[in-house]
Amino acid sequence: MEKKGVYYNLVLSQSNKALDIEEHCVTEIDKSFIQNGAKHLNVQDWLNQNRLSSKKSVYQFSEDVKYLTLLQITNSPWLIIVTVIACLIAGCQMPTFAILYGGVLRLFVLPIEEFESQVKLWSGMFGILSLVTIITISTAALASSSVTENMIKELRIQTFKNILSQQLSFFDHKNHSPIKLTNILAKEPPLVKNIAAESHQNIKTVQFLCLQEHIHNVYTNELKKSYRDERKQSIVLSITFSIVHAAVYFMYGFAFIYGSNFVASGKMTAEDIYRVLFALILASTNLGTTTLFFQDFGKAKLAVTQVVKLMTTGSSLPKSDEGERPEIKGNIQFKDVVFSYPARGHTQVLTGFSLEVTQGRTVALVGGSGSGKSTVIALLERFYNPNKGHILIDGTDIAKINVGYLRSQIGLVTQEPMLFDCSLRDNITYGISALGRIVTDQDIIDAAKAAYIHEFIASLPQGYETNIGERGSKLSGGQRQRVAIARAILRNPKILLLDEATSALDSESEKVVHDALNNARKGRTSIVVAHRLSTVENADLIAVMSQGVVKELGTHTELLQVRGIYYHLIKAQYHN
Numbered sequence: 001m002e003k004k005g006v007y008y009n010l011v012l013s014q015s016n017k018a019l020d021i022e023e024h025c026v027t028e029i030d031k032s033f034i035q036n037g038a039k040h041l042n043v044q045d046w047l048n049q050n051r052l053s054s055k056k057s058v059y060q061f062s063e064d065v066k067y068l069t070l071l072q073i074t075n076s077p078w079l080i081i082v083t084v085i086a087c088l089i090a091g092c093q094m095p096t097f098a099i100l101y102g103g104v105l106r107l108f109v110l111p112i113e114e115f116e117s118q119v120k121l122w123s124g125m126f127g128i129l130s131l132v133t134i135i136t137i138s139t140a141a142l143a144s145s146s147v148t149e150n151m152i153k154e155l156r157i158q159t160f161k162n163i164l165s166q167q168l169s170f171f172d173h174k175n176h177s178p179i180k181l182t183n184i185l186a187k188e189p190p191l192v193k194n195i196a197a198e199s200h201q202n203i204k205t206v207q208f209l210c211l212q213e214h215i216h217n218v219y220t221n222e223l224k225k226s227y228r229d230e231r232k233q234s235i236v237l238s239i240t241f242s243i244v245h246a247a248v249y250f251m252y253g254f255a256f257i258y259g260s261n262f263v264a265s266g267k268m269t270a271e272d273i274y275r276v277l278f279a280l281i282l283a284s285t286n287l288g289t290t291t292l293f294f295q296d297f298g299k300a301k302l303a304v305t306q307v308v309k310l311m312t313t314g315s316s317l318p319k320s321d322e323g324e325r326p327e328i329k330g331n332i333q334f335k336d337v338v339f340s341y342p343a344r345g346h347t348q349v350l351t352g353f354s355l356e357v358t359q360g361r362t363v364a365l366v367g368g369s370g371s372g373k374s375t376v377i378a379l380l381e382r383f384y385n386p387n388k389g390h391i392l393i394d395g396t397d398i399a400k401i402n403v404g405y406l407r408s409q410i411g412l413v414t415q416e417p418m419l420f421d422c423s424l425r426d427n428i429t430y431g432i433s434a435l436g437r438i439v440t441d442q443d444i445i446d447a448a449k450a451a452y453i454h455e456f457i458a459s460l461p462q463g464y465e466t467n468i469g470e471r472g473s474k475l476s477g478g479q480r481q482r483v484a485i486a487r488a489i490l491r492n493p494k495i496l497l498l499d500e501a502t503s504a505l506d507s508e509s510e511k512v513v514h515d516a517l518n519n520a521r522k523g524r525t526s527i528v529v530a531h532r533l534s535t536v537e538n539a540d541l542i543a544v545m546s547q548g549v550v551k552e553l554g555t556h557t558e559l560l561q562v563r564g565i566y567y568h569l570i571k572a573q574y575h576n
C-alpha cells in the first residue's frame with residue numbers, strides 16, 4: 001500500500017468493498033491450472049495413451065490423408081474382407097445371368113418334350129441366382145456401410161478427444177475457433193453437434209473443471225446412439241436394395257416357367273416369350289436405378305419435415321411495418337404484468353409485476369436468482385408478450401408500437417455482449433445503418449471516449465480497424481463490455497437496459513465499466529439488473545423483486561431502514 005503502485009490502485013478501486021477473495025483465488029487457480037494443466041494435457045501425451053498411437057496416428061496426416069491411413073483407423077478389418085468377398089460374388093451375378101439367359105433362348109428351339117423337361121431346371125437356376133443376389137448384395141452393403149460408419153464414428157470420437165486435450169493457445173488460432181471446430185464435426189445429428197459446440201465454446205471451463213473425460217463420454221454416448229439409429233436405417237436400405245435386384249431374376253424365372261406353359265398349350269409363341277423376357281430386362285434396369293434414390297429420399301424426407309415444421313410455425317410478433325412510431329421520451333410503466341415462458345406455460349415468472357420509471361431516471365432491479373429480473377428486460381424489448389397486463393412507454397402500450405422502432409429506441413448491454421468477428425469500428429457501428437443513420441469518425445470516437453475504450457483502441461497498431469475475433473475473443477471481458485457500451489451510446493437510445501453488465505468483471509475492470517455506464521446513462525431512462533448490490537446503490541430507485549412481483553421499492557438508504565429483503569440481501573452479500 002505504501003508504494004502506491006498497482007496494488008494500491010486495485011484496493012482503491014474497490015472503494016470500501018470487501019475484497020472478493022474467493023473470486024481472486026479462482027482467477028489465480030484458473031491461470032495456474034491452465035498453465036500447468038495445459039502442459040500436462042499436451043497432444044503427444046494424449047497420443048501416447050491412445051490406441052491410435054501404436055499405429056501411425058491420423059493426426060500426422062492432416063494435409064494429405066492416404067487411403068491406407070483410413071484403413072488403419074477401422075477396428076474391424078474382417079468386415080473389409082467380408083465386403084470384398086461379397087462384392088466379388090455379387091459381381092458375378094450379371095455374367096451368370098447372361099449365361100442363363102443364353103441357355104433359356106436355346107430351349108425354345110428344342111422339341112416340346114425336351115423343352116418341358118428342361119424348363120423347371122432353368123427356372124430353378126434363376127431362383128438360386130435371385131437368392132445368391134439377395135445374400136451377397138445385402139452382405140456387401142451392410143458390411144461396407146458398417147466399415148465406413150464405424151470409421152467415421154471412430155474418427156469423430158478421437159478428433160473430439162484430441163481437441164479437448166489441446167492447450168488453450170490452440171483455440172486462439174483463427175482456424176480453431178469454436179464455430180470452425182464445430183463445423184469440422186458438423187455432420188452430426190443436432191444433439192451430438194450441440195454437445196460438441198458447447199464444449200468448444202466453453203473450453204476454458206471444461207479444462208478448468210477437468211471435464212474432458214466426462215464431456216468425451218457424453219459425446220461418445222450420443223454419437224453411439226445416433227450410430228445405432230443409422231445402422232437400423234442402413235440395414236433396411238441394404239435389404240431393400242438387394243431384394244429389388246434379386247426380384248428381377250426371380251420374376252424372370254417365374255415368367256419363363258409360366259410362359260412355357262402357354263407355349264406348350266399353344267396359347268403363346270416363343271416370340272411372345274422373348275418379348276416378355278426382354279421387357280422384363282429393360283424394366284429391371286430402370287427399377288435398379290430408382291433404388292439408388294431410396295437413401296436420398298429418406299434423408300430428403302427428414303430435412304423437408306424439419307423445414308416444413310419451421311416454415312409453418314406461426315409468429316405472434318407483428319410484421320415489421322406494422323405499429324405506431326410515437327416520439328419516445330422514456331417514461332416506462334409496467335401494469336400488473338403476468339407472464340409465463342411458452343416453454344414452461346404452467347409456471348408464472350411474473351405474477352402481477354408493476355413498476356413506474358420516469359424519464360431520465362435509473363431504476364435498479366434486484367432480487368434473488370430466478371425472481372424474474374431479466375424477464376422484465378426481455379418483455380420491455382418485446383422478445384416476448386405478456387400474458388396479462390400492459391407495458392406502457394409514454395402512455396402508449398408497447399404492443400401498439402412498431403417492434404423495430406421500439407428496439408431502435410432501446411440500448412441493451414448484457415453480461416456477455418454480442419460482438420462479431422470484424423473490426424472494432426464495425427462492432428461499434430453495428431446496426432447503425434439499419435436505423436437509417438450515418439455516423440462520422442468523430443461520432444465513433446466520441447462514443448468510444450464516453451465508454452472509456454478510445455485510449456485502448458488508439459494504442460492498437462491498427463486502431464479502429466483491429467479485428468477482435470469471434471465473439472470478441474481477442475478482448476478482455478471489460479474491453480468487450482466497453483465496446484458494447486460504445487455501441488449503445490452511438491445508437492443514442494432513449495432507454496438503456498443493463499442486464500448484469502458488470503457482474504463477471506474483476507474490480508478494476510468493473511470500475512471502468514461502471515464509469516462508462518454512468519456516462520451512458522446520462523439523460524436516459526435506465527433499468528439496471530445487477531447482482532452486486534454495490535453497483536446499484538446510487539440508483540434513483542431500487543425495486544426488490546421476489547416471485548415475480550416488486551416486494552420493496554425505495555432508495556438504498558430507505559430500503560436499509562425498512563430492514564426487509566433488501567437489507568438481508570445486502571447483509572448476506574457483505575458477509576460473503
Ligand SMILES: Nc1ncnc2c1ncn2[C@@H]1O[C@H](COP(=O)(O)OP(=O)(O)OP(=O)(O)O)[C@@H](O)[C@H]1O
Nearest residue numbers: 341343344349367368369370371372373374375376
Ligand atoms: N427462455 C426461458 N424459458 C423458460 N423459462 C425461463 C426462460 N428464461 C428464464 N426462465 C425462467 O424464468 C424464471 C425467471 O428467470 P429470470 O432470468 O428472469 O430471473 P433473474 O431474476 O434474472 O435470475 P438471475 O438473477 O439468476 O439471472 C427462472 O425460473 C428461469 O428458470
